[in-house]
Amino acid sequence: MKTFSTGGVHPPENKLTANCSIQYLPLPQSVAIPVSQHIGTPANIVVNKGDSVKTGQVIAESKGFVSAFIHSSVSGKVNKIDTVIDTSGYRQTAVFIDVEGDEWVDTIDRSEEILTDIKLSSEDIIRKCLQSGIVGMGGATFPSHVKLTVPAGKKCDVLIINGVECEPYLTSDHRLMLERGEEVLIGTTILMKALNVSMALMGIENNKPDAIEHLTRLATGFKGITVYPLKVKYPQGAEKQLIKALINREVPSGRLPLDVNTVVHNVGTAFAVYEAVQKNKPLFERVVTITGKSVAKPGNYVVRTGTPVSKLIDAAGGLPEDTGKIVSGGPMMGKAITNTGVPVVKGTSGIILFPKSESERKSPEPCIRCAKCVSACALNLEPYLLMTLSEKGLFEMAGKERITDCMECGSCSYTCPAGRPLLDYIRLGKATVIKMARERVIKN
Amino acid sequence: MSNLLNVSPSPHEHGQETTRKLMTGVIIALIPAFLASVFYFGYGAIIVTATSVISCMLFEYLIQRFIFKKPVTITDGSAVVTGILLAFNLPSNIPVFIIIIGAFVSIAIAKMTFGGLGNNPFNPALVGRVFMLISFPVQMTSWPVPKGFATGYTDAITGATPLAIVKEGLKNGDTIQQLMAQVPGPAQMFLGKMGGSMGEVAAVALLIGLIYLLVKRIITWHIPVSIIGSMAIFTTILWLINPDKNADPMFHILAGGVLLGAIFMATDYVTSPMNPKTMMIYGCGIGILTVVIRVWGAYPEGVSFAILIMNAFVPLMNAFIKPKRFGEVVKNG
Secondary structure, three states: OEOOOOOOEOOOOOOOOOOOOEEEOOOOOEEEEEOOOOOOEOOEEOOOOOOEEOEOOEEEEOOOOOEOOEEOOOOEEEEEEEEEEOOOOOEEEEEEEEEOOOOEOOOOOOOOOOOOOOOOOHHHHHHHHHHOOOEOOOOOOOEHHHHHOOOOOOOOOEEEEEOOOOOOOOOHHHHHHHHOHHHHHHHHHHHHHHHOOOOEEEEEEOOOHHHHHHHHHHHOOOOOEEEEEEOOOEOOOOHHHHHHHHHOOOOOOOOOHHHHOEEEEEHHHHHHHHHHHHHOOOOOEEEEEEEOOOOOOOEEEEEEOOOEHHHHHHHOOOOOOOEEEEEEOOOOOOEEOOOOOOEOOOOOOEEEEEEHHHOOOOOOOOOOOOOHHHHHOOOOOOHHHHHHHHHOOOHHHHHHOOHHHOOOOOHHHHHOOOOOOHHHHHHHHHHHHHHHHHHHHHHO | OOOOOOOOOOOOOOOOOOHHHHHHHHHHHHHHHHHHHHHHHOHHHHHHHHHHHHHHHHHHHHHHHHHHOOOOOHHHOHHHHHHHHHHHOOOOOOOHHHHHHHHHHHHHHHHHHHOOOOOOOOOHHHHHHHHHHHHOHHHHOOEEOOOHHHOOOOOOOEEOOHHHHHHHHHHOOOOHHHHHOOOOOHHHHHHOOOOOOOOOOOHHHHHHHHHHHHHOOOOOOHHHHHHHHHHHHHHHHHHHHOOOOOOOHHHHHHOOOHHHHHHHHOOOOOOOOOOHHHHHHHHHHHHHHHHHHHHHOOOOOOHHHHHHHHHHHHHHHHHHOOOOOOOOOOOOO
16 A cells, blocks of 8 residues: 655544534624635735625635635625734734625525536636635645646646545545545546646545545546555645655655646545536635544534634534643644634634643653654654754754755654654744745845 | 633644653663573672662762752663663673762763763763773673572672683684684574673573564664674675684674674664664674774774764764755656
8 A cells, every 4th residue: 555655653543523424514693704815915805894795705806826716605794804813823804794694696506416517628617716716725725726727848647636634633524525525526527627637646545444435436437536545644645745655756845746747636625626617606615623532522514714713613512621722724733723713714624622631742851862853754854953953043054954845744743752842943944044045035 | 811722833742752761661672681681690780780770870860960950850761771781781790889980980971071861972881881991901801600690799700701712712823613612602692601791691682672672663773783784794704704713793793792782782862873874874884893893903892892983973974974855856757
């Protein structure tokens, strides 16, 4: 069975919600929809205070190539345009809408029927993705239309669909593959058409045998799609690691998958693309896992963007008494949020409530040079060294040691027996090195 | 608000491994060799080990408490490991005061002067051992003949180690064939029935320890295998060139401290390299230097010196030999 060769760790899986079917979260009274739910330029708000909006209506327009449209996730009145603290902990501009009923834009096909025939051309699919505000649903939220636009001189010969879900706890992709497998595969076919490739490989870790079995069976009805079970290892869901595992190509340092003639999309993205292209439905809701060891009713919910996290916690039986930390995303790469008013956005794959006992770090001890961080690093960097260099402010040297290659998967900090905050320092060093490089460019 | 949330950067999950668990693992892996040394050398083995461990812990405690004035961390197990390894490198009849001096050199000079755990360039137990070897050459090279609990402590009957017999004999013009008749056979050497440092004699016990360390992923195979492998290749070449003057590879590997050194001393985290490629170079260096010292040097045994010499190269190797980064060389297909 395939996996990537270098590094990796095996955190406890804790997939508590693997058997919980996707449910619809009741609509909140109001939503706060941030205009920056993607990597790139924040969208340009096109509604005003007091405007009535419908579910699916554009409320902010894409600005520049790397940007995305934002749609209203509810129907109602724009209450205000203000700031809200998002998952990053910073204040972001958001459109606050008071919910009134649930009236959808009438171009959206709300029927249950699954549409298989793809009528749109490649260009039209890419345009549709842009207009529907599709971004990478795995968490990175990179605008999908950018990834689908192959620049002149580059070619793509294989599409990779990421169904790995290597983060512990999260099951939103798993449930989506099980319950919406056909749509995911149609979405994959649409992506193949957009990229003009005849082959798509779907990688799923073998801790989800039901999803592998289900999709393998369905895939026989689709041309060019093959499902590959993968040996469980974190961070297999990382783009470069998945490419290495599936087709044994190594994306060069600082480059993109297209440099090895491939493009990777998440299963969640494939589903969103299906809905956008076949059902005319823009991206304003997604599957979110709400989980945690002391959560009364963990589950998987379809949540409208802008819904405060507190609504999701209420649906799961309320905030457990012992909660010490709330994480948006997976436990390895997710962000700890500062309050439960933070809105769910396009990239929110899960909300994890950690009990107090698991929410505090132990105090760091001296490095014993055991080299466990070196063997855990999936990029074959030397985390102990990068940490020391950043700690001592030797950023030039850190740059030479390729600190900017780090994808911040957290395997080094996870594995360190001395509990050293390796990734904290590496992040600092990486940010500084990137800033220094930018300043150099400006100076010259 | 009573229920404040913790906010910290990712990862939010941490593995179960701790420094203390790793050190405990090493101590467990040393138990078979300790039992073997008690079996062969009786009370002496217990006295030497206990003295060494207690003095190492005591010196570390005193220095941390009264000189560093920082929290005392002797419970992390590293001083215990140093104490056991130092004891394993000594003859079982060595007087207590010499052990205490050795422990002082190991902990105070080789470890704490550099800042304590994680900062010492040389293996503390080996620094202590080599200091003792040079300062007390007689006591450090009078090896009790293994007689179990009948061995006695300071009044033990002593004899030479197989390596010393061979070194001395070759100097006197004897051939290897003649000398091999005077040393224990491979089977006896494998079980440990020979003179030597108390922890190094029983190959079988050390190999059980190695398996434990590998299974528990406390160490990787790179260092032990490259040391033993490079020694085997080098000594095979010498043996094939002149079998009258050079012992066979099996003898070289089973005699003396090769296994103790390769499994427990050279793999010391702090003083060994940090990536597999460098570990192999380091291991080969130790293997080759050991043979060079044994065959051409003044001492019959060279493992301690070889490890210390290679320890000195570790910072250089870490700085100049880099692992192949992911995405460094474009290789497709």
